[in-house]
Amino acid sequence: MNIRSFRAKSMHEALELVRKELGPDAALLHTREVPQRGLKGLFGGKEIELAASSETNLKSRFEIEEPEPETEHEPELEAEPVLPEPVVEIASPPEDVIAKDDAGIDLEAMSFSQSFFSSGPGWPPSILRIRERLVEAEVPGFLADSVCEKVLSTHTEESQQDEAVLLNAIRAELAASIYVGRDIDDPRDYPRIVAAIGPTGVGKTTTIAKLAARAKFDHKRRVGLVTVDTYRIAAVDQLQTYAEIMDLPMKIVSTPMEVRSAINELSDCEQIFIDTAGRSPRDEVQVQQLRSLIKAASPDETYLVLSAPSSSKSLAEAVAKFTTVAPSSWVLTKIDEVGSLGNTLSFLQDPQLPLAYVTNGQDVPQAIAAAEAEDLVARIL
Ligand SMILES: Nc1nc2c(ncn2[C@@H]2O[C@H](COP(=O)(O)OP(=O)(O)OP(=O)(O)O)[C@@H](O)[C@H]2O)c(=O)[nH]1
Ligand SMILES: [Mg+2]
Missing domain, CATH: 1.10.8 (Helicase, Ruva Protein; domain 3)
Known part of the structure; x- marks a missing residue:
């Protein structure tokens, strides 16, 4: 296994080194702040140490990490979260005509x-x-x-x-x-920590960037970013680029422990947005890791991000599996890519999972709006 370690003054420089030496598809395994070498280190100077591999399909440290040992102070980070069984309340036809797949999803109802x-x-x-x-x-x-x-x-x-x-x-x-979510723009009652979870490629990072930009520029909040998507350097780059453009502090973490520390380090921020790696709803292990991570971050809002062009069946599967991560509401992306939202109606009618936002394009930050029931209906009928 080809693992190399890099040191630089900033995360940006460290990523540049990795990209130059190992190519743009390198996998990040580990990042941490370490004392600078030599005298500067003695006087508190810090630099970034980063371990990376050119093997692109390598599992990140988060994936291969052994469970953290239990401590008296932070037992909640290690304990497997006790969450209720997934509840998918979709209006359904009579029981005897329903075919179920092995995930228990009503395929016929879809x-x-x-x-x-x-x-x-x-x-x-x-x-x-x-x-x-x-x-x-x-x-x-x-x-x-x-x-x-x-x-x-x-x-x-x-x-x-x-x-x-x-x-x-x-x-x-x-x-x-239709159930729509609470408005996170409310100046009196906005969530401090917001996380985005969901399948791969649905628009999580773009949505986080849009929400962060609105929070900073429209609502003048002090905003921080955290990414847990260390599986591909390109993914870190993507959020880092937004962080640089918007001049936002950003932390890169790979374990539940680190996510907690990152949030503590961003204690000055009024709002923190956490981006996570896309997970396959079919991969139980990945979903479980995400659950530990979200449990550690303890967000005030966890958005399940789903994209409108997905089939009803894959939407149902994602909702059923990601429900175990306890999302508080969901975001429907890429509505600009579909003619109608009829395939999402069952999910829009789920009182447990109100729709918070819809996104309708790649433009950051414009292409996002709070969900409104009448608008959604107009896109169905
Ligand atoms: N048309 C359209 N494209 C979008 C929208 N939101 C995101 N995208 C595009 O979808 C692609 C994937 O977006 P990302 O934000 O990287 O998706 P992700 O969920 O973070 O992906 P992973 O981290 O790889 O799981 C990018 O090309 C985005 O520009 C949208 O509302 N409409
Ligand atoms: Mg992403």
């Missing part, structure tokens, strides 16, 4: 073309056309049926013929069924 209820017989053409639009927008059939049925039951036979009236009623019904 199939937008299925209809389990009595759409059709006795329904006026007006509502059938609306139902058709919902299904075309990838709303699961059973959800389309239940909202249509509910709205029909509150309308007279005469008003049931009026498509525009029914459409408005369906939109209102859908908006009322």
Whole structure:
């Protein structure tokens, strides 16, 4: 295994050295602040020591680390968090028609073309056309049926013929069924520590950069960044670049212990944003590591970041698996890449996991907005 260690005055310089010597895909294994060599070290001078390997698929220290020994002072960092079993509350069709995969996810319930209820017989053409639009927008059939049925039951036979009236009623019904998260911009009540978790490539780092920029420039808060994504040097670079552009302090950590220290070192910051490495929801070990990390960081808000172009099935799987990390709300990214948000309706209706933000582009910091139920419905119907 080709592991090399580098020392430099700043993290930026150390990363440059690694990039030059080992290439842009090098894996960072370890970073720490150490006393400078020679006299300067004696007088408190510090520099950065960094261990890296050119083997790109190497596991980071966080992944291979043995559990930290228990201490009297910080037992909560080592103890396996006791979290409730994942609860995925998705409106679902009758039990006997549900196929479940080994993760216990209702696959049939996710199939937008299925209809389990009595759409059709006795329904006026007006509502059938609306139902058709919902299904075309990838709303699961059973959800389309239940909202249509509910709205029909509150309308007279005469008003049931009026498509525009029914459409408005369906939109209102859908908006009322969607849960949106609290506004973290609130000057009196904003979360101090915010973490982003989720599958790979969904837009976690970009979202953290957008939120950090808003906090600093719009709300004039003292902001700090922490990245736990030390698996690829490119990932560290990405957040480091945002940190430099926005002139924000940034800490690079790789263990639950270090994340706690980093937060303590950023005690001057009014708001701290923690970026984590993308994890596969299918990899139990990765999800468990993330859980220990989030437990140690103890964020006030943990956003599960999911991207709109994902299939209903992979969204369901991610929600089910990442629920064990106890996200407080979620962020829906890349809505600019899809024609409709119908595939996300089941998740929007989950009271345990309100939607906090939507993002609609790569631009930092503009392409993000607090989630609003009416806007979401307008993108479905
Ligand atoms: N179109 C579009 N692209 C986005 C949006 N948010 C992020 N991206 C892009 O998606 C890609 C991945 O974004 P990242 O922020 O690196 O995703 P990540 O979840 O941090 O990825 P990993 O750390 O590798 O797991 C980048 O090219 C982003 O510019 C969005 O709202 N819309
Ligand atoms: Mg990232």
